[in-house]
Amino acid sequence: MRIVSWNVNGLRSIMRKGSLDRLLSMGNYDVVLLQEIRSSGDVPLTIMGLGYEAYPFPAERKGYAGVMxxxxxxxxSVIKGxxxxxxxxxxxxxxVEFNEFYVVNAYFPRAGDDLSRLGFKISFCGAIEKFLNELRSRKPVIVCGDFNIARDRLDSSFWDEKHPGLTPEERAWLSQLIKDGFIDAFRELHPNARVFTWRSYKxxxxxxxxxxCMVSEELRxxxxxxxxxxxVEGSDHVPVMIEISN
Known part of the structure; x- marks a missing residue:
């Protein structure tokens, strides 16, 4: 199974640019996980025409967050939230639940430029960790998405522990998730690669x-x-992908 995950920074914007169509047509992906769709959850006809079933989970606030x-x-089965x-x-x-495993599409909160949402972020991290471990008690789990956390110095072009995504609290939680038995698939296969998935527009x-894309130990x-x-262009993020053998 081939899975691709992308923070599109606005579904309408990415569709208008043609970037999502190009990604879907070139990759032959079985599952596509989109974050920050910023829409009401309407599914563009071009996506439906490519043979995908779509499961949106938009934010209540218009033009904000949301996953699909x-x-x-x-x-x-499909579990929303x-x-x-x-x-x-x-x-x-x-x-979404498949025969072999669960695939979780996650858009983690940003801590905020002034770290005003760091407490909210850490609470979310604790809640999703509990959720992932509960799922894993039933079958293996794949979780992909925008975590808004850089794992360590290899994963950032700069270092400021008061910057969102680089705080000790956020990085400690990600380390704990790995200790729980979730594997950073890219780092596992490319231990020394210095590659970034987000770049500031400004x-x-x-x-x-x-x-x-992280997988539970059973899928290593x-x-x-x-x-x-x-x-792949069109967003301030680039997609990440994983392929799992049958």
């Missing part, structure tokens, strides 16, 4: 790897490929 999962493989109102109102997590020298031997699609 597209899949060519019919899921057994974490079951916690303050997080689910922002449309941050949608999960300050091009600011870049971080904050988008991940099934990860065939994990890539950052650095040549």
């Amino acid at each position: 999962t597209l899949t060519k493989v019919k899921p057994i 974490l079951g916690i109102k303050e997080f689910d109102a922002e449309g941050r997590v949608i999960t 300050e091009r020298w600011r870049a971080m790897r904050i988008d991940y 031997g099934k990860v065939i490929k994990a890539e950052v699609l650095s040549d």
